[in-house]
Amino acid sequence: MSKDAQIDTLPPGSEPPRSEPPPLPESAARLAQARASADARFAEEMLDRLAAGDYAGALLAADSLLLHQPRHADALDCAQIARSELRKIYTGRLGSLERVPHLAMGHEGLQALSLDFRGGFILSRVDGATPLDIVVAACGLPELDALRILSELALQRAVLFAE
Numbered sequence: 001m002s003k004d005a006q007i008d009t010l011p012p013g014s015e016p017p018r019s020e021p022p023p024l025p026e027s028a029a030r031l032a033q034a035r036a037s038a039d040a041r042f043a044e045e046m047l048d049r050l051a052a053g054d055y056a057g058a059l060l061a062a063d064s065l066l067l068h069q070p071r072h073a074d075a076l077d078c079a080q081i082a083r084s085e086l087r088k089i090y091t092g093r094l095g096s097l098e099r100v101p102h103l104a105m106g107h108e109g110l111q112a113l114s115l116d117f118r119g120g121f122i123l124s125r126v127d128g129a130t131p132l133d134i135v136v137a138a139c140g141l142p143e144l145d146a147l148r149i150l151s152e153l154a155l156q157r158a159v160l161f162a163e
Contacts, residue, residue, distance in 0.1 A: 039065060043074050055082040055089070083144055090147035093154055094132060101135070101150070101159040102128035113156055119149050126159055 046061035059082035065075040125135045136146040153159045
């Protein structure tokens with residue numbers, strides 16, 4: 001019987017059997033075990049960073065671990081906690097996100113800061129009339145990155161707020 005004839009005789013709604021993928025080589029199993037062991041040690045270091053208050057390092061480690069294990073419970077929790085704590089730190093430096101920043105330096109002063117393109121782009125949105133929350137939303141960066149950059153600019157006194 002030909003393959004086409006077999007397909008024609010299958011019950012309605014059923015599919016032809018699929019072939020099995022080839023087995024993985026033994027080296028792949030060893031690699032998976034080594035990876036699991038390394039990831040477990042890495043997760044411990046990630047949690048140690050979180051416990052020590054190194055939220056930026058903990059978030060970086062959690063995001064790195066989540067690339068390989070997207071459902072890793074500790075990494076998901078760690079990333080959420082670290083993002084929350086970093087947001088508190090950055091907004092604590094900036095104050096209310098309804099505050100309006102203005103540039104506090106001239107062109108020469110800004111050049112001395114050696115800003116990357118993201119910092120320069122955010123500074124281009126600081127016009128002395130737009131509140132921080134709008135600057136953050138309009139810059140196109142992830143909120144946490146924008147808040148970090150703005151808080152660093154405030155620490156460097158590149159932006160100030162009218163009292």
